[in-house]
Amino acid sequence: MPELGKYADAVLWSWAATLGLIALLVVMTWMQSRKAKADLDAIEARRAAKGN
Amino acid sequence: MPEMHRTKQARDRYNVLWEWANPVKFMWFSGLALPWLVGATVVTMAVGLVWGFFFTPEAVNFGSSVKIIYVHVPSAMMAISAWFMMLVASLIWLIRRHHVSALAAKAAAPVGTVMTIIALITGAIWGEPMWGTYWAWDPRLTSFLILFLFYLGYMALWGAIEDPDTAADLTSVLAVVGSVFAFLSRYAVNFWNQGLHQGATLSLDKDENIANVYWIPLLFAMAGFGLLFVALVFVRTRTEIRKRRTHALELRERMADA
Secondary structure (H helix, E strand, O other): OOOOOOHHHHHHHHHHHHHHHHHHHHHHHHHHHHHHHHHHHHHHHOOOOOHH | HHHHHHHHHHHHHHHHHHHHHHHHHHHHHHHHHHHHHHHHHHHHHHHHHHHHHHHHOOOOOEHHHHHHHHHHHHHHHHHHHHHHHHHHHHHHHHHHHHHHHHHHHHHHHHHHHHHHHHHHHHHHHHHHHHHHHOOOHHHOOOOOOHHHHHHHHHHHHHHHHHOHHHHHHHHHHHHHHHHHHHHHHHHHHHHOOOOOOOOOOOOOOOOOOOHHHHHHHHHHHHHHHHHHHHHHHHHHHHHHHHHHHHHHHHHHHHHHHH
């Protein structure tokens, strides 16, 4: 860990907020992507079963 | 005759470009590109951020707070760039009616919003020890806040209109109007020599640019944030295409059952 001196709080909070928000965005993007794929696969499988 | 032949060739090349707006072709291409894109994003972000945080010295006037530029500058850059990407995609939708471009603009908005929030938060945290305040109604800060509100309005408009083509039309117009604030966010410091925010950190002029010891890791961090944006927009556009296809198939099922 580098020596951050009197700006330690500012630096650490900035980095924590950034990494936290990016992680949240990536996780939400991934979850939405999985759900959209699962929904489409389900409806296509249903149509295939009906012979459409 | 050779002149006509050359014109036809140029037109064919131009049309090949638009083929990438086809959803099937976009899904194929983005599916191939994504693993490479994700790999490049992880590597460049890791290099830039680890280098910037652990291996850069304190700056003379800013102490260790200089390390905040590795998250503040790339996020601010992407907040503005994302809106310009949305502007270009929106214009393509308005002029050529390519659905993928409208969906790509929609997909980029949440990413741009998060980048704007990061830029505002890290700027405020940096401002407190440097300026003695978290916030000031300075031209750049204020135009950035308005840009953030435009992002919220843009996403709310997409959510509020049921017909996707009408939503794409209206949000495209909003993207054109909001680009004024994206432009102001970038150049406010140059237009108004007032307020607390300092001038551009980066410059093509070697004497004005920051020292190489900070500049090189910052380049990696900016490249990493740029690649992250492209990767997320690809994934989110794929999600939007799948959602639209699912919706269309559901409608067909309902009509067949009726």
